[in-house]
Amino acid sequence: MPWRGETDPYRILLSEVLLQQTRVDQAIPYYRRFLAEFPTLEALGQADLEAVLEVWQGLGYYARARNLHKLAQALSRAGGQLPRTYHELLQLPGLGPYTAAAVASMAFGERVAVVDGNVRRVIARWMAWQNPSPKQVQDEADELMAVVLSPTGGGLEVFPGDWNQALMELGATVCIPKNPRCGGCPVAQFCQGKTSPERYPAAKQRLQKPVEVVALVLVGPQGVHLELREGRILGGLWGFPMEEGAGALPRLLGRFGLEAAELVGTVRHAFTHRKLRVQVYWANKDAREQPENRPLSRLDRKILELIQSQRNALL
DNA sequence: AACTCGGGGTC
DNA sequence: GACCCAGAGTT
Secondary structure (H helix, E strand, O other): OOOOOOOOHHHHHHHHHHOOOOOHHHHHHHHHHHHHHOOOHHHHHHOOHHHHHHHHOOOOOOHHHHHHHHHHHHHHHOOOOOOOOHHHHOOOOOOOHHHHHHHHHHHHOOOOOOOOHHHHHHHHHHHOOOOOOHHHHHHHHHHHHHHHOOOOOOOOOOOHHHHHHHHHHHHHHOOOOOOOOHHHOOOHHHOOOOOOHHHOOOOOOOOOEEEEEEEEEEEEOOEEOOEEOOOOOOOOOEEOOEEEOOOHHHHHHHHOOOOOOEEEEEEEEEOOOEEEEEEEEEEEOOOOEOHHHOOEOHHHHHHHHHHHHOHHHHO
């Protein structure tokens, strides 16, 4: 990881926000590109949100980028320094218990335990808990850290941030969700869940609701029509006009005063909790946006690729 | 406490 | 396909 051994609080914060629900390998190229564009908190605070999303596009959970930008704007005005304690960091937009604890422990050495998916699983197995509450896990992780790093109790002489990273790495490399490598685990001897590790913790129920969507691509001599999305879903990014459910196509046509559009094809795209089947329609209309100059979600990139692959047939 | 929010790797 | 990822905000 390029941020191992990093001491700049801004870089530590950035890496931790990038890692929210995101695998390390996926986050690394974004980390490099983001720092190349916005090397400091001040630089980020002075940038336009669209420029930030331009770098973030394709990674998902775009509220992370919006919150990080908002945080940078607020702190730049207030002197450009991140607060140094867990409780202060927790007040910042986009920082929950995980990220606040990560920055506090790794950047400032505060003795507070991070609880991510890895730690949750390690603790659940360690204690043989099937359905622990978030507070139960956090308390246990804090207690473990206090005991292990207790200098007066013969504890480890370890920087709190390093302990946190070690526990997460144990979960990411040994105490993994499926087929955990208990034989290679340094603490299997003390683990209460090792005889049936896959029972801990119980898996969450996830249901992906099928959703029918219609997208309308307006193509003109100068480009295509894009609109700025607002709200929580893909907010701040640009995309093709879309409507869901019954009457989607007529509503779309009505918005642009069109009589008809031609079906180009279907794009399938899965979100965590929704499975989209997007019928892509095309029509000729004056339009002048260049999609390569705008931040687009993966879904809109797929639609764009479909249109471009059919370009000869359409024009 | 339960939903919502992206996208992608892995089994 | 199902699961889950170095989670946070809203309801």
